[in-house]
Amino acid sequence: MIRLYDTARGEVVPLEPRDPGKVSMYVCGPTVYGPAHLGHGRFALVFDVLRRYLEWSGLEVTYVSNITDIDDKIIDRAAREGRAHDEVAREWEAAWWRSMEAIGVARPTHDPHATAFVAEMVALIERLIAEGAAYETDDGVYFSAEAVTDYGLLARQSIESLQAGARVEVDETKRSPVDFALWKKAKPEEPSWPSPWGPGRPGWHTECVVMSLGLLGDGFDIHGGGQDLAFPHHENERAQARALGHRFAAHWVHNGFVEVGGEKMSKSLGNFTDLDDLAARSDPRSYRLLVLRSHYRSPIEVNEGVAADASAALRRLDALARRAATWPTVPADAATLERFRERMDDDLDTPAVVDLMFRTLHRANQAADEGRVDEAAAAGAAVMEMTGAVGLELLADTGDVPAEVAALARQRDEARTARDWAAADALRDAIVAAGYVVEDTAEGTSVRPG
RNA sequence: GGCGGCGUGGCCGAGUGGCUUAGGCAGGGGCCUGCAAAGCCCCGUACGGCGGUUCGAUUCCGCCCGCCGCCUCCA
Structure with missing residues (x-):
């Protein structure tokens, strides 16, 4: 079985599938508010390679990657462009899948959308409040990081040092600088969903908890994403799940950056x-x-x-x-x-x-x-x-060559048979000028797109 | 300030206490070819600096220099 570095344990350890012969993976997908860049391409490729390899190894892989289709950045862009937030999200989601197809990334088994799970998120937040792990303030509902004893595991830092390093202005409504928003109460004009705390929208960190547990069940095998998601995003996902007694992800995998x-x-x-x-x-x-x-x-x-x-x-x-x-x-x-x-x-x-x-x-x-x-x-x-x-398809065929280029190749073969090298070279130059690669083979002139 | 990582030949990039000291790209020479292309053969003696451990360090330890990431939205 494959051995992978686990961010939570800080070492390379064997992957031990929860269900023999099957692997469940959840990889944090994009927030759709703009074009994908090389960094997104890398995470998509890294986990696509992992997925394909596991499948090649004979394992049945369930690959879940979400689409964050409600977020402050989407709202900002929609406001700037005078459009509806869902229209902006749909546009950039379509662009995302086109980009993924272009680089040969296989479509996930499931691609859940945050907006389709708001009710489940509200329910989860209610449970966190009931557990005493979350509290309501004037502008939202926050998770209390102290509710989880090993908060900081993925950051590999203690909660104290995380607090000490907080570089952000401390939000006075939060009890601790490391607490994070589960629910954001809507300001006028902002998109919203109903909740016990009034209209609002979910914070980013809750969707992945609900969708991963909902689609893969507790103790799923791999949770992945870019290294910058380890903290705070994954830390915060894990905190919510742990506060409710879930094991959550068994193995955390993070890829390095594009520089x-x-x-x-x-x-x-x-x-x-x-x-x-x-x-x-x-x-x-x-x-x-x-x-x-x-x-x-x-x-x-x-x-x-x-x-x-x-x-x-x-x-x-x-x-x-x-x-x-x-x-x-x-x-x-x-x-x-x-x-x-x-x-x-x-x-x-x-x-x-x-x-x-x-x-x-x-x-x-x-x-x-x-x-x-x-x-x-x-x-x-x-x-x-x-x-x-590993998903790298090699091209064995020579591609499409137009009839007129193929005709030039035949003329060159005739010239070569006649040992008319000047004519043969002129014909080769013509084919190359048309953008094709010329190679001699036992069967004669071979031409393919350059 | 805290935590983590990195510094390898022209470029990219693995790796290892000594042994045949990756691979790719670029470059040089040769073979093949009418000439090329593709392919094949040959060629580079590199590990940031200073100490230490060792019979022996690029690889282990310490210090130093330089760079980067996370601690904030971020793949």
């Missing part, structure tokens, strides 16, 4: 690149390869040079896929797949897996060059199996 010039990419710093821009400028699969090249908990630097690097590496993998298409169909090399499994099971060691992919690619090419076709085929099949298991 630009050594700094975290974030909307507030304004140093972000939209996922759609990247997908439009390059083969979106290269971003997955880029993400796989680093360990999921390490920061990754993304810039033009690094992106070009990944694109070039991807071209080699595609080249192997094309070559492998001419080899016999044989089972993938078992020893290589065993290595792959070992590396992946070791806290998702994808850098080692990329290493293994390229070594195996090299082995396949070498065997083919030396005429050991079956060995090449087995190694090639292993590369395809591994890339497929």
